[in-house]
């Protein structure tokens with residue numbers, strides 16, 4: 001019987017296709033000889049992070065080194081609880097990993113294809129392209145896609161930022177591609193807007209793409225309404241409201257009033273009063289502050 005019960009955890013390498021089973025806890029990842037999954041190259045600490053039980057209870061991914069940068073689902077974190085039957089994307093140095101715990105990791109592995117990647121087009125809400133990652137990056141950069149565009153290997157429920165992928169593969173990309181430094185932090189990088197995101201009266205303070213008030217999305221409140229193609233299956237559902245209560249609040253599919261609104265492009269929650277204060281001269285500076293804190297909050 002597994003020490004983890006009926007859920008078996010595995011780590012999939014999205015660049016090589018290697019899949020490693022988590023056979024013991026803690027499961028250490030890093031560049032050290034003794035770790036359970038050995039990673040190399042820049043940005044990898046000897047003991048980088050581990051899948052472990054914290055305080056004997058909460059199961060999750062924990063950062064092991066103060067210098068280490070552990071980017072889970074696009075956010076730099078110290079710790080994150082891991083739930084079964086959920087894909088997590090983990091970026092360590094130039095290693096693009098997926099984590100999942102489920103009854104049959106082999107079945108999960110079988111439906112993943114690290115050689116075929118797509119990008120998520122927020123305008124069409126669809127995955128586009130089916131190319132090796134380096135080719136997808138090359139054509140996406142040529143077409144001017146934002147570094148915060150999400151790219152996913154076939155079969156994965158969680159992706160990575162185009163900027164992260166382009167940074168990791170920069171040696172294989174054309175010399176006239178935007179410098180990798182522009183991609184170091186997708187949330188602060190100068191956005192290169194897709195053509196259909198350049199018009200609209202409003203500007204998102206996170207991704208800086210434009211949209212009109214009518215395109216704003218609402219964030220569902222009921223706990224069972226989850227899943228977003230950009231933010232992942234844990235995120236509350238974003239939707240365009242068709243029903244409102246007498247106070248003008250959007251209602252989700254369970255009839256609960258929703259007060260949070262989100263950007264239709266990057267799907268991040270917009271700051272309180274966003275629609276009311278957008279014309280204030282203070283807006284730009286305040287929103288920049290908000291955007292950087294929102295990045296940490298997820």
Ligand SMILES: [Zn+2]
Pocket residue numbers: 204205206207208209263264265266267268
């Ligand atoms: Zn946005």
